[in-house]
Amino acid sequence: xxxxxxxxxxxxxxxxxxxxxxxxxxxxxxxxxxxxxxxxxxxxxxxxxxxxxxxxxxxxxxxxxxxxxxxxxxxxxxxxxxxxxxxxxxxxxxxxxxxxxxxxxxxxxxxxxxxxxxxxxxxxxxxxxxxxxxxxxxxxxxxxxxxxxxxxxxxxxxxxxxxxxxxxxxxxxxxxxxxxxxxxxxxxxxxxxxxxxxxx
Numbered sequence: 001x002x003x004x005x006x007x008x009x010x011x012x013x014x015x016x017x018x019x020x021x022x023x024x025x026x027x028x029x030x031x032x033x034x035x036x037x038x039x040x041x042x043x044x045x046x047x048x049x050x051x052x053x054x055x056x057x058x059x060x061x062x063x064x065x066x067x068x069x070x071x072x073x074x075x076x077x078x079x080x081x082x083x084x085x086x087x088x089x090x091x092x093x094x095x096x097x098x099x100x101x102x103x104x105x106x107x108x109x110x111x112x113x114x115x116x117x118x119x120x121x122x123x124x125x126x127x128x129x130x131x132x133x134x135x136x137x138x139x140x141x142x143x144x145x146x147x148x149x150x151x152x153x154x155x156x157x158x159x160x161x162x163x164x165x166x167x168x169x170x171x172x173x174x175x176x177x178x179x180x181x182x183x184x185x186x187x188x189x190x191x192x193x194x195x196x197x198x199x200x
Contacts, residue, residue, distance in 0.1 A: 004049035006189040008072045015065040017099060019106050023068050028196045029076045029109045031139075033100070033130060034116030036082035039146040042179035043116060044069075044079055047188065066103055075196035078103070078110075104137055111195035112140045114188075119145040119159045119176070123166045131167060142175065142191055143167060149178040 013023045034040045045051060048071055067079040080100050104110065113134045117123050134141045145163050148156050156176060164171045175191070177184035 004046075004185070006185075007047075007049045010048040010050060010069055010071045013068040013070050013076065015067050017065055019102060022066070022103075022107065023076070025070075025076055025109070027070065027074065027076045027109070028111045029078055029107060030112050030114060030192055030195065031078045031080055031104070031107075031110055032114045032116065033080045034082060034146075035118070035126065038082070038116045038118050039177075039179055040079065040082060040116055043144070043146060043177060044077065046179045046182065046185065048077070066099065075111075075192070076109075078107075101133065104133060104139070110139055112142050112192070114142045114144055116144050116146050116177075117163055117167075119148050119156070119163060120150060123163060127167065140195065142188075143169060143173060144175045144177050144184070144188065146177045146179070148176045148183060149180045 013025070014021075016022050032040055032044060048069065064081055066081070069077045069079070071077050080103070104113070113130070115127065115130060115134075117127060131141055143164070145160050148160070151159055157171070160174050160176050161171045164174045175184045175187050177188070
């Protein structure tokens with residue numbers, strides 16, 4: 001994997017389901033959310049320059065817990081369970097919504113919520129609910145459209161603009177991302193650093 005000068009070190013802290021199991025940290029936190037198979041694990045691996053820190057699977061829904069990672073000893077990245085067409089028992093699937101909602105409502109150190117959306121898909125009710133939830137709890141939402149490498153160069157900007165319109169933001173607020181080419185890596189790191197850097 002190509003060098004990523006933004007990352008000095010990263011380590012897995014723990015997985016959790018309930019607030020009592022969350023890691024007791026003082027670092028600011030950035031949460032990563034998206035539908036199953038949107039490319040969340042690939043984004044995290046590329047973001048922190050590790051091949052397998054977040055497991056990549058051909059089976060959607062492998063992430064069934066809240067997974068916490070310490071990045072650069074300055075902030076925590078929380079990988080939220082994927083939502084949607086996951087091949088997991090219905091009982092587990094029903095538990096994901098409350099798990100995520102509880103995390104977002106009871107984790108005051110969350111500074112931003114990265115919302116991943118496939119550039120080839122129209123955002124649905126779940127994405128809109130998560131956007132409303134972030135606004136309700138005062139979190140800054142960072143919209144990211146993944147898998148832009150799946151489209152020809154000429155189709156990328158119109159596709160990003162379509163997603164932006166669907167969620168009610170301007171195109172320049174949306175980060176176009178490719179875990180294959182690394183497109184969007186610098187923009188995303190600059191955005192994250194704005195939220196996690198200490199206030200001088």
